[in-house]
Amino acid sequence: MTALIFCGATLGSPLSPASTTKKVRKTMNSKNAERGLELRRAMFGKETTDRQVSECGDFLKPMQAIVTEHCFGDGWQNEVIDLKWRSLLTVAMLTAAGRRHEIKIHVRGALSNGASREELQALFLHAHLYCGIPLMVDAMLAAKEVFDEIDGEQNA
Incomplete structure (x- = not known):
């Protein structure tokens, strides 16, 4: 598996030692994160997506994790609706x-x-x-x- 760098953190590892971040999102599911990044890149462009996830900073890290893993890595993967x-x-x-x-x-x-x-x-x-x-x-x-x-x- 390829390690994905997400706002300076490797996916599948804790995103930040800050307690507020741990409460929001402790770890990323690497499979959903990879699928989410792939879909975001296809929809919004590689450059835009990669910039958003690599330059988000500590405050937006948990938001980007949710958007990538949950929204695009899980919810958008349902094939019933194209x-x-x-x-x-x-x-x-x-x-x-x-x-x-x-x-x-x-x-x-x-x-x-x-x-x-x-x-x-x-x-x-x-x-x-x-x-x-x-x-x-x-x-x-x-x-x-x-x-x-x-x-x-x-x-x-």
């Missing part, structure tokens, strides 16, 4: 919750998982019926920022 639909559902839930920062992250992930801009647009337009116009507007503006970033990267 990654495209899982991404669309995630974006819809984030829209309903008004989580603009996460919407931007997961719009990029949804595109990587095969969702189209048209499908995302339809999702946001439908969301106004159940979430309200302000949440739809905010989500669409967040997605537009991501689309503009991607278009700029492709034109560079």
Whole structure:
């Protein structure tokens, strides 16, 4: 097994001697951590993922461990719902919750998982019926920022 360095700690070992970190997360499950990192890299890019997990610092170490191992190493691994639909559902839930920062992250992930801009647009337009116009507007503006970033990267 390859040792994974996670915010300066080797996965599968204690993340930090700080008692608060131990209460949140004592160890990483190496199998889930490896699967989680692999999926995060596929969805959000290797450079972005590796930067997030290696430069997070002591305060964010437990959060990155939970996101990598639990969210992407376990929850996102269920194959009943494919990654495209899982991404669309995630974006819809984030829209309903008004989580603009996460919407931007997961719009990029949804595109990587095969969702189209048209499908995302339809999702946001439908969301106004159940979430309200302000949440739809905010989500669409967040997605537009991501689309503009991607278009700029492709034109560079």
